[in-house]
Amino acid sequence: GIQVEQSPPDLILQEGANSTLRCNFSDSVNNLQWFHQNPWGQLINLFYIPSGTKQNGRLSATTVATERYSLLYISSSQTTDSGVYFCAVEYRKAGGYQKVTFGTGTKLQVIP
């Protein structure tokens, strides 16, 4: 099946700093989403971004499907940005099944 790798696995930032999280995938995908998982386990939608660039406040994302990667940018980080960031891709398996695979996540800690 498809491999989804996220980097870095862990990141510690000073409040106000910027960061870039990366998601690499090993094969063609139908779509890609970025999520933020809060300390209570809730997955919060950040971006649905199979290709192109989107921005939402201090966050933006870019997916280059032809090169099989996506980037999540966090600017002027705040302590509330702490948590784990996941990318998830959907692809077609042999036999016609569609499957969603999550990356291993980037654990972000923003310190005051």
Next chain:
Amino acid sequence: KAGVTQTPRYLIKTRGQQVTLSCSPISGHRSVSWYQQTPGQGLQFLFEYFSETQRNKGNFPGRFSGRQFSNSRSEMNVSTLELGDSALYLCASSLAPSPRDEQYFGPGTRLTVT
């Protein structure tokens, strides 16, 4: 518009028992998917239901099953529980079936098997 709801939020069961988890999607969403999250395996796809039919499934044993009702609500059942089934079970809903548009997740059910 209300989000995805899951019940119960927490559950403790004993090995060998069975458990049923429930998920109510966002109003108007007809596709429901289930995921298991564990520290060792991360987030893994269990199955997807649309119009009361299972459309896709992940690599889980037959002890894991589900169904969807005509109102799009979904239940997931795990029979003969094992210690390794302890996990956070998440459900997600979307408007369309796979290939999906944006998925929205519920708060999860945290299952502990003793």
